[in-house]
Amino acid sequence: MAILKAIQTLVFNKKFLFIFSVTTFLLFAGYQSGRDDDRTWAIYKADANSSSYSPLDQINTANVSQLRPAWTFTINDTKPGSRPGSSECNPIIVDGVLYATSAKHWAYAINAETGQQLWSFDPFDGAEGGGVSRGVTYWEKGRDKRILFTGGDQLFALDAHTGKPIATFGKKGKVSLNVGLRDAPETISVIPTSPGIVYNDLLIMGAEVSELYGAQPGYIRAYDCRTGKLVWTFHTIPLPGEPGYENWPKDAYKYAGGVNDWAGMSLDIRRGIVFLALGSPTYDFYGADRKGKNLYGNSVVALNAATGKYIWHYQIVHHDLWDYDLPAPPNLVTVRRDGKVIDAIAQITKHGFVFVFNRDTGEPLFPIEERNVPVSHLPGEEAWPTQPFPLKPKPFARQWMTEKDLTNYSAAGHDSITKKFRSMRYEGLFTPPDLKGTLMLPGTRGGAEWGGAAYDPATTVLYIKSNDSPEIQTIKKVDQEQEAKDMTVFDQGKSLYMTYCVACHGRDKNGDEPNYPSLIGLKNRMTREVALDKIRKGGGKMPAFASVINGKEKGILAFLYEKEQNSSKVTKFETGKTQAGAEKYLNVTAYGNFRDPNGNPALRPPWGTLNALNLSTGEYDWQIPLGNDEKRQEQGMPETGQEGSAGPIVTAGGLVFISGTNDKKLRAFDKVTGKLLWQTTLPGVANATASTYQVKGRQYVALSVGGTKENPSGSIMAFTVR
Numbered sequence: 001m002a003i004l005k006a007i008q009t010l011v012f013n014k015k016f017l018f019i020f021s022v023t024t025f026l027l028f029a030g031y032q033s034g035r036d037d038d039r040t041w042a043i044y045k046a047d048a049n050s051s052s053y054s055p056l057d058q059i060n061t062a063n064v065s066q067l068r069p070a071w072t073f074t075i076n077d078t079k080p081g082s083r084p085g086s087s088e089c090n091p092i093i094v095d096g097v098l099y100a101t102s103a104k105h106w107a108y109a110i111n112a113e114t115g116q117q118l119w120s121f122d123p124f125d126g127a128e129g130g131g132v133s134r135g136v137t138y139w140e141k142g143r144d145k146r147i148l149f150t151g152g153d154q155l156f157a158l159d160a161h162t163g164k165p166i167a168t169f170g171k172k173g174k175v176s177l178n179v180g181l182r183d184a185p186e187t188i189s190v191i192p193t194s195p196g197i198v199y200n201d202l203l204i205m206g207a208e209v210s211e212l213y214g215a216q217p218g219y220i221r222a223y224d225c226r227t228g229k230l231v232w233t234f235h236t237i238p239l240p241g242e243p244g245y246e247n248w249p250k251d252a253y254k255y256a257g258g259v260n261d262w263a264g265m266s267l268d269i270r271r272g273i274v275f276l277a278l279g280s281p282t283y284d285f286y287g288a289d290r291k292g293k294n295l296y297g298n299s300v301v302a303l304n305a306a307t308g309k310y311i312w313h314y315q316i317v318h319h320d321l322w323d324y325d326l327p328a329p330p331n332l333v334t335v336r337r338d339g340k341v342i343d344a345i346a347q348i349t350k351h352g353f354v355f356v357f358n359r360d361t362g363e364p365l366f367p368i369e370e371r372n373v374p375v376s377h378l379p380g381e382e383a384w385p386t387q388p389f390p391l392k393p394k395p396f397a398r399q400w401m402t403e404k405d406l407t408n409y410s411a412a413g414h415d416s417i418t419k420k421f422r423s424m425r426y427e428g429l430f431t432p433p434d435l436k437g438t439l440m441l442p443g444t445r446g447g448a449e450w451g452g453a454a455y456d457p458a459t460t461v462l463y464i465k466s467n468d469s470p471e472i473q474t475i476k477k478v479d480q481e482q483e484a485k486d487m488t489v490f491d492q493g494k495s496l497y498m499t500y501c502v503a504c505h506g507r508d509k510n511g512d513e514p515n516y517p518s519l520i521g522l523k524n525r526m527t528r529e530v531a532l533d534k535i536r537k538g539g540g541k542m543p544a545f546a547s548v549i550n551g552k553e554k555g556i557l558a559f560l561y562e563k564e565q566n567s568s569k570v571t572k573f574e575t576g577k578t579q580a581g582a583e584k585y586l587n588v589t590a591y592g593n594f595r596d597p598n599g600n601p602a603l604r605p606p607w608g609t610l611n612a613l614n615l616s617t618g619e620y621d622w623q624i625p626l627g628n629d630e631k632r633q634e635q636g637m638p639e640t641g642q643e644g645s646a647g648p649i650v651t652a653g654g655l656v657f658i659s660g661t662n663d664k665k666l667r668a669f670d671k672v673t674g675k676l677l678w679q680t681t682l683p684g685v686a687n688a689t690a691s692t693y694q695v696k697g698r699q700y701v702a703l704s705v706g707g708t709k710e711n712p713s714g715s716i717m718a719f720t721v722r
Helices: 002-009 022-032 411-423 489-505 528-537 553-560
Strands: 067-074 092-094 097-101 107-111 117-121 137-141 144-151 154-159 174-176 197-199 202-205 220-224 230-234 266-268 273-277 299-304 310-315 331-337 340-348 354-358 368-372 386-390 438-440 454-456 461-467 471-473 475-477 585-587 608-614 619-625 649-651 655-658 665-670 676-681 691-695 698-705 715-721
Touching (some): 092 137, 092 691, 097 715, 107 144, 137 197, 266 331, 331 454, 340 461, 454 649, 528 553, 608 655, 649 691
Antiparallel strands (some): 067 715, 092 097, 097 107, 107 117, 197 202, 202 220, 273 299, 340 354, 368 386, 438 471, 454 461, 461 608, 608 619, 691 698
16 A cells, blocks of 8 residues: 555656655555654754654663664765765654655665665756855645745755755746845855755745845745745845835845844744844955944844734844854743743854844743943944843853963963963954954854754753854954955965955965865866856855855965966955945954864863753753863863764653764763763764654664765765664
């Protein structure tokens, strides 16, 4: 009977007959007959609440020590010799089938019991792909079951049974996400990183946009899951006549960008409200052309999920100058206060706060105080005079450092970072960018990251991974028309690199693995065409530079590929749209670490922590270092903690699972005490949030694992108790 039903699915559309191998068909049909309809992790981060919580308890504190590998699915979609990929995918599991994306951005369906591949789909049709992909979205209506996901700037709808595109969705199964934004679709590239969320028959999507001058606005859009038709759009940078428009210069909507939801969103299905976590306006570190509070930048926003209409908002950072994007979806939580049960949302932030709001009204559940913050000294800049500080809970990340917090791996190294520390402007959390250089802590990669928090509804405890990763802002005025005089094409490329790329890839192009790849020998790994496409569209931690290199493609390629200097002269050098006549400043060391000359962190450990926060009381149950750098751990001292972006998950079995640190560990902690109960060393860094599910009465924990030199494509691994 199951095979008959599977055959019927092949002919549901006369215009699009799907033919696939008999082997794959029998695997899928035979497996489906034994499914037990488990859907405990059928959505990114477990559910529409973005809880990262599972009600499963078969794997628990008593038996987690017996956890062993159940299966490994080895991905093989990259060319031999490629740089190891880093997958950020949180797999979903529906009726015994695990759906995931790879570091290459291919989509896969895998038998969740055995790890056998059922189908794969290449969204790039053989061309070079890649970029960040944190997973897929599942939608069904009767027998119509679909996987919705993005590859590059295209939204695809695949038949969940076969992996073939749905011909009636958009144009032959895909919709361009470049259509419907501000500028001409052929001139831009919008590449989402996190999956959309489904409300009835709507797929609500955010997007990743450039963080430089000339970026697109991060409009929120809803598409019909059946047809791909655009149903509604919410303008995160308001148009004339829309609420919030008065918080910007008159014509800012024509040139300002960012304010995008790149980290995902959460949904109250009963209320029909979708909650956004929005990022900063562009340019991230200089806002003279966007004076004002800049709504809805850095805001939690509640929208009617059916129409996209505004309900309420709270701006967590005014006129952001620090790239303090809201890094993760709000957790929908229930808080017990004064004997009452309140439906709320909890928003974690990069600068180490937790904001808790009433879900219906946006009213804070803990007091928030607007405090005066330092003024900007940059010409033309007007930093907002106050910023919100929650009085409770306390910050989960360090927000202040002194000379006593500097490391001392060697006398020369300590002297170097002490001299640098004293030379910079530093007045705490909201020190504005300055020409003399400024210090940022927790930094653009901390405290919370895109892995988000996990919420236990039984205890109202929120589990948060935090990073303490100080950075140095080095601000440079951009006068590239002047610099272009008497400049060769090669020198033009070098100037581009030293302005936009050196902070991550280094002056010597050696990078900082695994986060920032070396560019040495690039010509042996990547063609010029592929490299240019990657620079234009971005990928991983790298933003899109299409607007920056427009008209200067020959220059950047000449420099990257060490071509002999071109004798032709440069006559024009643009850096993207901004307010007419506005000056431009760049943070040329953005996203770089504050380290000593030997590469050691400048800040004393811990560099990463795991925190258990009771939302009903606003107090922390426990806080522990997470991860360990054995080379830098002092004898007899606690583990160092490590930076990481993956988030925790929590289960009814009393466990918190988390990966993401560079020591390649997957760990399980007692959720009540924070005691480490189990850990295993993975083949690569698992820079991804785990999932847990049940098949045929057995519980599994699965996660995406990054590539290695031997297997650059990476893998998906599942563990169970035997």
